[in-house]
Amino acid sequence: MMGHSHALSGALVWLAAAPGLAALVPVAEHATVPAELLAGALVCAGAAMLPDLDHPKSTIAQTFGPVTWVLSRAVNGIAGGHRQATHSLLFCAAAGVGTHLLAQWHTVARDVVVVLMIGLALRALAVGVPGRTLTSAMLNVLLTTALVVIFHSFGVGYGWLGLAVAIGSLAHVVGDCLTERGCPVLWPIKARWLLPYKIGFKTGKWFEQRFLAPALSVGIVVLLYLRLMPDVTIG
Numbered sequence: 691m692m693g694h695s696h697a698l699s700g701a702l703v704w705l706a707a708a709p710g711l712a713a714l715v716p717v718a719e720h721a722t723v724p725a726e727l728l729a730g731a732l733v734c735a736g737a738a739m740l741p742d743l744d745h746p747k748s749t750i751a752q753t754f755g756p757v758t759w760v761l762s763r764a765v766n767g768i769a770g771g772h773r774q775a776t777h778s779l780l781f782c783a784a785a786g787v788g789t790h791l792l793a794q795w796h797t798v799a800r801d802v803v804v805v806l807m808i809g810l811a812l813r814a815l816a817v818g819v820p821g822r823t824l825t826s827a828m829l830n831v832l833l834t835t836a837l838v839v840i841f842h843s844f845g846v847g848y849g850w851l852g853l854a855v856a857i858g859s860l861a862h863v864v865g866d867c868l869t870e871r872g873c874p875v876l877w878p879i880k881a882r883w884l885l886p887y888k889i890g891f892k893t894g895k896w897f898e899q900r901f902l903a904p905a906l907s908v909g910i911v912v913l914l915y916l917r918l919m920p921d922v923t924i925g
């Protein structure tokens with residue numbers, strides 16, 4: 691799947707799961723409070739790009755210039771190529787636990803992860819001016835900073851940061867399993883998980899661009915409405 695669809699799927703999954711997480715997982719007990727909900731959806735959207743760090747041409751690899759490009763080449767080498775180790779349950783768990791420990795260790799480390807995830811989400815959701823790379827980058831930095839400051843002023847705690855990173859990465863793996871190439875979900879077991887009868891869709895083709903991405907966007911708008919409108923009790 692393309693970076694854009696992955697980010698949308700990450701946001702959608704978080705918005706859908708937030709009430710359940712708030713009820714069941716102590717670190718996410720405030721996940722449905724509006725500011726926390728929006729922060730969680732954005733972080734999860736950004737995290738849904740992480741597995742594609744194994745591809746130097748992916749959106750995530752091109753987000754923070756040479757830094758992410760060099761990092762993606764390194765990850766590509768370590769992971770054994772595109773759609774290998776980083777597209778597995780093991781990676782999702784390791785990314786989540788690693789992020790949680792990092793966030794517990796120091797608030798600055800936690801805030802760096804938050805900024806990176808939100809910046810990634812905005813980039814993938816194509817916040818910017820078409821054809822103007824520098825203007826778009828500046829706009830991204832400005833918006834990311836503004837959002838992080840607003841979330842801070844609303845007392846967003848990010849206790850769920852590791853959880854959002856794990857869930858976002860998992861949304862990515864599930865999304866790629868719906869494509870024709872599938873993923874090695876149980877890596878290091880190499881068998882690929884994909885849909886039967888070759889019904890998986892081709893990345894970036896009409897199904898994804900004309901149907902999936904718009905459907906995910908509509909889903910996000912509906913869930914935001916349901917979650918943020920106090921009078922609506924469905925969901």
Ligand SMILES: [Zn+2]
Pocket residue numbers: 691741742773777862866
């Ligand atoms: Zn992928």
